[in-house]
Amino acid sequence: MQTLDLQAVGLRELNQKLQSQKDSVEHQRWQVVNAKGSHAIAVGLDAPIEVTVEGSTGYYCGGMNQKATVTINGYAGPGVAENMMSGSVIVEGDASQYAGATGNGGTLVIKGNASSRCGISMKGINIVVHGNVGHMSAFMAQSGNLVVCGDAGEALGDSIYEARLFVRGSVQSLGADCIEKEMKEEHLQLLKQLLEQAQSDAKPEEFKRYGSARKLYNFNIDNAY
Amino acid sequence: MSDGKTQGPPRTEAIQSSTFSSSINAEIRRAAATGIYDIRGGGAKRKVPHFDDLLFLGASISRYPLEGYREKCDTSVKLGTRYAKNPIELDIPITIAGMSFGALSGPAKEALGRGATLAGTSTTTGDGGMTAEERGHSNKLVYQYLPSRYGMNPDDLRKADAIEVVVGQGAKPGGGGMLLGQKISDRVAGMRNLPKGIDQRSACRHPDWTGPDDLEIKILELREITGWRVPIYIKVGGSRPYFDTTLAVKAGADVVVLDGMQGGTAATQDVFIEHVGLPILACIREAVRALQDMGLHREVQLVVSGGVRTGADVAKCMALGADAVAIGTAALIALGDNDPRWEDEYQKLGTTAGAYDDWHEGQDPAGITTQDPDLMARFDPIEGGRRLNNYLKVMTLEAQTIARACGKNHVHNLEPEDLCALTLEASAMAKIPLAGTDWYMGQSGPGRE
Ligand SMILES: Cc1cc2nc3c(=O)[nH]c(=O)nc-3n(C[C@H](O)[C@H](O)[C@H](O)COP(=O)(O)O)c2cc1C
Numbered sequence: 001m002q003t004l005d006l007q008a009v010g011l012r013e014l015n016q017k018l019q020s021q022k023d024s025v026e027h028q029r030w031q032v033v034n035a036k037g038s039h040a041i042a043v044g045l046d047a048p049i050e051v052t053v054e055g056s057t058g059y060y061c062g063g064m065n066q067k068a069t070v071t072i073n074g075y076a077g078p079g080v081a082e083n084m085m086s087g088s089v090i091v092e093g094d095a096s097q098y099a100g101a102t103g104n105g106g107t108l109v110i111k112g113n114a115s116s117r118c119g120i121s122m123k124g125i126n127i128v129v130h131g132n133v134g135h136m137s138a139f140m141a142q143s144g145n146l147v148v149c150g151d152a153g154e155a156l157g158d159s160i161y162e163a164r165l166f167v168r169g170s171v172q173s174l175g176a177d178c179i180e181k182e183m184k185e186e187h188l189q190l191l192k193q194l195l196e197q198a199q200s201d202a203k204p205e206e207f208k209r210y211g212s213a214r215k216l217y218n219f220n221i222d223n224a225y
Numbered sequence: 226m227s228d229g230k231t232q233g234p235p236r237t238e239a240i241q242s243s244t245f246s247s248s249i250n251a252e253i254r255r256a257a258a259t260g261i262y263d264i265r266g267g268g269a270k271r272k273v274p275h276f277d278d279l280l281f282l283g284a285s286i287s288r289y290p291l292e293g294y295r296e297k298c299d300t301s302v303k304l305g306t307r308y309a310k311n312p313i314e315l316d317i318p319i320t321i322a323g324m325s326f327g328a329l330s331g332p333a334k335e336a337l338g339r340g341a342t343l344a345g346t347s348t349t350t351g352d353g354g355m356t357a358e359e360r361g362h363s364n365k366l367v368y369q370y371l372p373s374r375y376g377m378n379p380d381d382l383r384k385a386d387a388i389e390v391v392v393g394q395g396a397k398p399g400g401g402g403m404l405l406g407q408k409i410s411d412r413v414a415g416m417r418n419l420p421k422g423i424d425q426r427s428a429c430r431h432p433d434w435t436g437p438d439d440l441e442i443k444i445l446e447l448r449e450i451t452g453w454r455v456p457i458y459i460k461v462g463g464s465r466p467y468f469d470t471t472l473a474v475k476a477g478a479d480v481v482v483l484d485g486m487q488g489g490t491a492a493t494q495d496v497f498i499e500h501v502g503l504p505i506l507a508c509i510r511e512a513v514r515a516l517q518d519m520g521l522h523r524e525v526q527l528v529v530s531g532g533v534r535t536g537a538d539v540a541k542c543m544a545l546g547a548d549a550v551a552i553g554t555a556a557l558i559a560l561g562d563n564d565p566r567w568e569d570e571y572q573k574l575g576t577t578a579g580a581y582d583d584w585h586e587g588q589d590p591a592g593i594t595t596q597d598p599d600l601m602a603r604f605d606p607i608e609g610g611r612r613l614n615n616y617l618k619v620m621t622l623e624a625q626t627i628a629r630a631c632g633k634n635h636v637h638n639l640e641p642e643d644l645c646a647l648t649l650e651a652s653a654m655a656k657i658p659l660a661g662t663d664w665y666m667g668q669s670g671p672g673r674e
Contacts, residue, residue, distance in 0.1 A: 015449045039442045044379055044450030059439070060446040064379040079433040082446075083377055098433040102374040104418070120432040121374060123418040140428060142418045159426070161419055217423040218406050222260035 006041065007034040014041070021047040023067075037077065042070050048087070062089040065106060081108045084125055097134070100127045103144065109198040116153065119146040122163055128198035138165055139175065147194050149202045157210055165210040166191055168202055177216045183209045252495075263495040264403065266328075266584030266594065268396055268487045268532065268554060273504040275487070276538045278651030279644050280660065284632045291629035298625040299635040302549050304347075304526045305387060305456020305479040308448070312456055312479075313365055313387050315549070316345025317621045318636060319539055321613075322484075322530055322551035323369045323389060323460070325351030327404050327413045327425075328491030328584065329557075331358050333593045335606040336560055338362030340613025344621075349389060349551075352402050352427050352491075354416045355381040362610075367458065370447065372401065373427035375417040379450055387480075388447055389458040390440070392431075392473075395488030395505065395531045397497045398462030402427035404492060408587040410596040440476040448477075458482050463503035463531065470515035474525050482551065483512050485531025489554040491594070492585035505531035507654040510641075513546030522546065523637075536623020543624070544639035545655060559616035560609040561591045 004014050018030060032053045035041060039058035042051050045068035053061065056074035062081040071090045072080070078096040081089035084103040091099075094112035101117070103125025110118075113131035117139060124144045132150035139155075141163035151169035158175020164187070165178075174180075191204035241247065252263065284290035291298060305312035321341045326334050328351065335358040341348040347365035350356075354376015360366055368385030370377065382388065393399065404413070404425040414421040434443045444457050459473040460482035473481045485505025490498065509529055516522035529542050530551035542550045557563075563571075565578040570590035574581065584594035592604035628636045631643045645660040646652035652659040653666035 011449065012453070016452070019452075040446040040449045043446050044383075046379070059442045060433075063446050064382070064450055066379060078439070082433050083374060083379075085378055101433040102377065104378065117432070121428065123374070139432075140426075161423075217420075219261055219424055222258070 001029040001031055003031045003033060005034050006032055006038055007036065011038060011040065015043060018042055018045050018049065018051060018068075021045075021049050023047050035074070039077070042068070045070070045087070056093070065089060075112070076110075080110075081106070081125075084108065094131070095129075099129075100125050103127070105144075107194075107197060113150065119144075119163070122146065126194055126197075128194055128200060130198070130200055132169070135172070136175070138163055138178075141165070145190065145194060147191065147198070147200075147207070149195075149200055157212075159216060160210075160212045162212065164190075166207040167210065168207045171208075171210070174210065177213050178210055179213045181209045181211045183207070264405070264492055264585055265495050265498070265582040266490060266492050267498070267582040268489040269499050269502075271499055273487065274506050274648065274650040274654055275504060275532060276506065276541045278506070278647045279541050279655060279657060280647060281537075281540065281544075281627055281631060281643055282645055283630045289632050291632060291634060293626060293629055296629060297634050298629050300621055300625060302526070302637070304528070304549065305458075307456075307479045307521075307525050308453065308477070309387075309456040309479050310452075310454045311386070313347055313367075315347060315365070317617060318543065318549040318624075319344075319533075319617055319620055320346050320367075320528060320549055320551045321348035321556055322488075322553040323349035323351040323367070323391065324553055324557075325353040325402075325404070325491055326356045326359065326416070327351075327353035327375075327408060327596070328594060330593060330595055330601045330604065331356055331412075332601055332604050332606040333557075333560060333609065334359040335362050336604070336609030336613060337556060338366070339606060339610025340556070340559075340617065341365070343610060343614035344617035346617065347386065350385075352404070353413065354378075355384065356416075358606075360384055362606075369460075371427065372429065372431045373417075373425075374432065375425075375427070382447070383451060385451075385455060387456040387458060388451065389460050389482060390444065390447075390478075391460045392440075392469075393460070393462035393464070393484075394490060395462045395484030395486050395502050396490035397493045398464040398502045399429060400493065400497050400501070401429035402491065402493070403585070405585045405587075408585065408596050413596060437472040437476050440472075444477040456480055458528070460484065462486075462488075463505060463508040464501075466503070466508040466511040467515045470512040470527075471519065474516070474519055474521060478525060480526045480528060481512065481516075482528045482530070483508050484551075485529070487532035488530055489557075504654065505529055505533075506651060509542065509545040509547055510654075510656045516546075523548065536620040536625075537627060539620055539624040540627040540636065540639055541644065543628075543636045544641060544643050545657075546641070548637065555616070556613055557593060559613045560593055561604065561612070562589070562593050564591055567591055 035055040043063040046066045048067045058077040060079045062070040065084045067087045075093040076091040076095040079098045082101045084106040086106045088107040095114045100108040108127045110129045116134035118133040118137040128147040135153035138157045142161045148167045152171045155175035157178030188204045302318045342364040349367040367387040406422045456479035458480040459478040461469045463485040486502030526548035529547040567590035589595040592600040646657040
């Protein structure tokens, strides 16, 4: 394990170190200390390394991640794991707005709660939130899976496309074109796998599934003439 | 009446209403029949004060011209000198604006890359991501970072020569984009992670930042991912150019791209195109004033667009203080868009060459704004690239001709003092004296600024 003190080395050097790790690295494990809520920590990583950030992070920690596993031993600021491609980001505490925004792949696990717009515009990422998510989560969500073990706030899945949403608790309201859908065996299997991966002991049977009614997919033109 | 057949008193002439014009009435009928607003491509078609309302004074006894063909008149420009390790160096101050793959065909994007590269300038991706043909054929490629984030990924980001964070577009400041189902081929759908054939709405706001303070952090992230190598542009639609420029610079932009209301779009509501935003003429001096107030004019470069068509337009933008221009519509016309050679087919689509703007329907006879394989096959990207290069060269020669006539050995040395305005409106908007006077409206004291 190598330790990087963010306050001592500075953001540029820290990211440069982590970004320069190749697929066949010797030192697979990195620890970042003195994060102190700094922004853009461990962004643009592209190797299967394990990075643990001690303390809370500011905006966009783990942004655009590829292959790496980034664990935040604290709270995560806005846009954690935004546009992640692969790998995983694990937040031990709560996460702020836009967690996992536009993510294309990989897994984001939030052990606490996530704020508003969790999974906004998601494009293939899997997100598992142990707690609750705030309003407008999965707005315009395109694909991937959002699993909420607690409750969901207002306007869940507004203008959703093909993403799948699973919520165990209550949903304050569904957004435009988002409806409850039948939970089929394939969904229970998928859910089981996602929950296991995220170390949640929730049972797949306790969840409801939501998705697109697909009524907004094409402009509704009155063809009476 | 002399034949005695006409009966009754003379009738009043049939007078059409200016308010309820035939085109307004046709639109009311269309809306009543379909229940949907009109969506189209292109820019504002209404007449607004524009570069045509400005003239150059030229040199005479009080100014000394440069010899028209031989004397040096530089056109090179460096974009992104503020923070980027590798600023973009261009031979000419005319860049190709961002136009999405999806709106345009793959070969059309390739032609833009080829033409721009031959001419020594940059081209820009668009909503929908970076295509291999575009990257492959563009020596300098600017990668747009848009609210939709369609196709956004760190590998392409690292391949870019610059990143353009798109906050807005002149055709629709405050609005998002749309790409209707007709144009969503397998390839376009795949790049956007969406099903084929559905209407794709691009959000009007970025999903993971809101105000200028957030934007500053977003830019930090993009710089950290790309190692501070490439310039970061911020593109805004013309609406409050002084404040938008100030905030873009505060957020850390290396380059501000400012797009006026005439600017083209792939597909937007007509009401938006015609009724929202400022003409570019009204934007440039305000943006320059913002840069000057921060002491950053020429250090943060200003790229302007929206109805740039000729070398005269380019020279006028330079004289008003811009560092470069971007062209969208003009580049498409150079490639062959709306060419009268396809008139028969335009007629079949219920339109005419020059007026065709239903780009979102994907039936472009010229094979440019389409994803239809048969139509696309009509367009030759090599010939398209050659034509674009020729056109860029002509514009450059024209701008140089004017600059030399004004005694300038670099197009950037053109200045407001070289211009006069033909109309009160243009004079007020561009802060250029009305022709034959030394006065413009809104100026506080006598004499020039
Ligand atoms: C077909 C087409 C597609 C466009 N797509 C985009 C886009 O994806 N992103 C963007 O920022 N601007 C887009 N624009 C706007 C151009 O980048 C540019 O602002 C505008 O075309 C400049 O005005 P002009 O057309 O009068 O030259 C598009 C314009 C056209 C004509």
